[in-house]
Amino acid sequence: MEPSQASESLVKRLAGPSTGKAGLAKDQSEINQIIADVSKGSKFYEASNNEKKKDEEVSKKIEQILKLRDELSSGVDMQRVETSVDHIASTLLSKLESERDLSQTIVHFDLDSFFASVEILNNPELEGKPFAVGHTVVSTASYAARKFGVRSGMATFIAKKLCPELIMVDHGFSNYSDMSKKVMAICKRYDPQMCPAGCDEGYLNITSYCAEHAMGADECVQHLRDAVFAETKLTVSAGIAPNLMLAKICSDKNKPNGQFHLPFDSEAIISFMHDLPIRRVPGIGRVSERLLESIGIKTCGDVRTHRATLSLMDKQFGLVHLLRTHLGIASNSVEPPQREERKSIGAERTFQPLGDKDKILEKLEEVCTELESDMEETQWTGRTITLKYKLETFEGSAFILPPSVNLIHLVFTRAKSCSRWISKKEDLFAIGQELLLPELPLRIRLIGLRVTKLKDLRSALDPSIGIKRFFNGPTSPNKKPRISEEEEPCSVPEASARKRKPDSKPPPPEPERHICPVCGKGVATENEAFNAHLDSCLSRQAIREAHAEASTAPPRPPTPKQTDIWAQWRKIKKSHNIIIYFVPLYFANVALTPLPA
DNA sequence: TTCCCCTCT
DNA sequence: CTAAAGAGGGGAA
Numbered sequence: 238m239e240p241s242q243a244s245e246s247l248v249k250r251l252a253g254p255s256t257g258k259a260g261l262a263k264d265q266s267e268i269n270q271i272i273a274d275v276s277k278g279s280k281f282y283e284a285s286n287n288e289k290k291k292d293e294e295v296s297k298k299i300e301q302i303l304k305l306r307d308e309l310s311s312g313v314d315m316q317r318v319e320t321s322v323d324h325i326a327s328t329l330l331s332k333l334e335s336e337r338d339l340s341q342t343i344v345h346f347d348l349d350s351f352f353a354s355v356e357i358l359n360n361p362e363l364e365g366k367p368f369a370v371g372h373t374v375v376s377t378a379s380y381a382a383r384k385f386g387v388r389s390g391m392a393t394f395i396a397k398k399l400c401p402e403l404i405m406v407d408h409g410f411s412n413y414s415d416m417s418k419k420v421m422a423i424c425k426r427y428d429p430q431m432c433p434a435g436c437d438e439g440y441l442n443i444t445s446y447c448a449e450h451a452m453g454a455d456e457c458v459q460h461l462r463d464a465v466f467a468e469t470k471l472t473v474s475a476g477i478a479p480n481l482m483l484a485k486i487c488s489d490k491n492k493p494n495g496q497f498h499l500p501f502d503s504e505a506i507i508s509f510m511h512d513l514p515i516r517r518v519p520g521i522g523r524v525s526e527r528l529l530e531s532i533g534i535k536t537c538g539d540v541r542t543h544r545a546t547l548s549l550m551d552k553q554f555g556l557v558h559l560l561r562t563h564l565g566i567a568s569n570s571v572e573p574p575q576r577e578e579r580k581s582i583g584a585e586r587t588f589q590p591l592g593d594k595d596k597i598l599e600k601l602e603e604v605c606t607e608l609e610s611d612m613e614e615t616q617w618t619g620r621t622i623t624l625k626y627k628l629e630t631f632e633g634s635a636f637i638l639p640p641s642v643n644l645i646h647l648v649f650t651r652a653k654s655c656s657r658w659i660s661k662k663e664d665l666f667a668i669g670q671e672l673l674l675p676e677l678p679l680r681i682r683l684i685g686l687r688v689t690k691l692k693d694l695r696s697a698l699d700p701s702i703g704i705k706r707f708f709n710g711p712t713s714p715n716k717k718p719r720i721s722e723e724e725e726p727c728s729v730p731e732a733s734a735r736k737r738k739p740d741s742k743p744p745p746p747e748p749e750r751h752i753c754p755v756c757g758k759g760v761a762t763e764n765e766a767f768n769a770h771l772d773s774c775l776s777r778q779a780i781r782e783a784h785a786e787a788s789t790a791p792p793r794p795p796t797p798k799q800t801d802i803w804a805q806w807r808k809i810k811k812s813h814n815i816i817i818y819f820v821p822l823y824f825a826n827v828a829l830t831p832l833p834a
Numbered sequence: 835t836t837c838c839c840c841t842c843t
Numbered sequence: 844c845t846a847a848a849g850a851g852g853g854g855a856a
Contacts, residue, residue: 373845373846392845394844580850581849581851587848623838648839652836652837652838653837687849
């Protein structure tokens with residue numbers, strides 16, 4: 238697939254509902270590209286869908302993969318490779334097939350539009366109406382709202398455009414958690430080892446229950462769903478299959494308020510997988526979906542078709558894993574969640590930008606108080622303290638930014654490792670100050686503290702095993718040994734020792750040049766070079782210095798030339814009625830679109 | 835290993 | 844007119 242083609246869907250999504258407007262067809266697509274580029278790193282872009290943010294990176298990756306594939310297969314007789322791969326694959330497949338275990342009956346249950354259903358219980362008037370739970374972002378849409386295209390994760394203002402009648406309902410978290418507990422308790426009757434997967438779904442192994450109660454799986458699950466409904470008035474959908482992955486996929490089959498029982502039969506399972514879009518497989522996300530699509534794999538059945546390529550590119554795609562997926566083989570072990578092995582614990586707070594040292598310290602203290610009580614509650618202590626702060630909204634800075642830019646988050650972290658175990662508020666506050674004070678004066682809008690290099694005060698004896706979710710196989714024993722309790726020398730890095738990110742390589746000579754929207758200098762048009770330039774031009778350090786300068790000196794007036802550039806943008810925006818939501822954050826990986834003449 | 839940064843919910 | 848907070852992990856020295 239062409240990379241440009243790959244970003245088409247992204248571009249459309251970014252452009253929003255007005256994309257199809259008549260009369261602008263060709264122009265619009267160019268403009269859309271601009272919006273896409275400009276939106277990169279924007280709040281809208283990030284909040285609405287991570288797929289978009291990743292889009293360009295994925296495109297690059299795809300390019301690399303296709304290049305690699307072509308290199309690998311050039312000079313190689315694909316026919317012959319396929320034959321030899323067939324051998325590998327068939328050996329592999331029969332080995333995998335022999336691993337297949339159909340002896341356990343696994344159930345995945347999933348409450349139907351959980352938040353929305355609970356809200357209906359609290360306010361029956363909502364029944365049948367298009368409403369959504371959430372405020373700025375939709376958490377859950379009622380089924381009536383879904384008909385309009387309203388979906389979870391969607392910004393409210395977009396949802397309202399799709400469905401002007403949409404009623405927004407605020408979260409009632411405590412209700413959700415109460416209901417969730419009730420449902421989980423009911424499910425546990427069918428398998429005491431039940432494994433919740435979030436507040437509205439979970440896994441069960443009902444093999445024993447069925448045997449003990451002389452029940453079929455369908456009957457058992459129907460029984461469970463009836464019990465849930467009788468006791469909570471919530472409907473639940475379920476999938477019955479020989480493993481977790483299949484059960485999860487199956488619970489979606491007859492949603493809402495239904496159940497689906499996959500035949501426990503190798504052939505039936507393989508044919509079930511055959512037409513299943515690979516995206517539906519738990520663990521295959523947007524990125525993997527696109528990568529696989531680039532080599533022609535859209536369904537689980539396609540895995541077999543493209544086994545030659547996959548075998549050549551085992552490193553990139555993981556042949557065995559995909560073959561298992563194709564066969565519908567996965568873990569069937571349901572265990573209660575393991576005791577969590579935390580890597581860090583922290584707290585942070587956002588507030589109106591503060592410049593006053595004492596006020597900032599007050600906030601820091603607040604954070605410390607919270608962190609201390611969290612650490613006390615969960616019984617953790619640690620040795621490394623990381624301070625995090627966000628600079629205030631970036632306005633009237635020394636940089637020339639387009640008028641629509643009014644929000645830039647600049648996040649900084651400063652860390653220090655100690656010889657002692659830290660968990661007392663006083664210690665947290667002292668170290669927090671130590672890290673923060675050298676940074677001031679600064680106007681900041683967030684302050685946070687996080688403790689890492691943890692030690693479990695409950696002296697966990699059970700070496701917790703990583704939760705095997707969907708797949709068997711060697712879960713990498715990545716656990717690092719606990720830090721010894723011996724006192725170690727404290728390492729305090731000098732502020733001056735902080736290195737700036739080295740500038741990227743200079744761009745190769747390019748005939749065409751454009752004006753960098755940040756520094757106003759001419760920059761090579763070629764994408765990579767342009768991005769390299771932006772990276773250095775917008776390095777944290779550079780912005781930070783500018784920020785410091787801007788907070789003491791009045792904002793530098795834009796040079797006419799740079800103003801012109803953004804005036805052009807404004808014009809484009811106006812003439813095409815485009816909403817440019819937010820503009821690149823300082824780190825935005827902006828693809829360069831030549832400015833219209 | 836340590837620190838800083840980025841990414842993913 | 845767009846979430847905030849919390850966590851994991853990787854690169855660079």
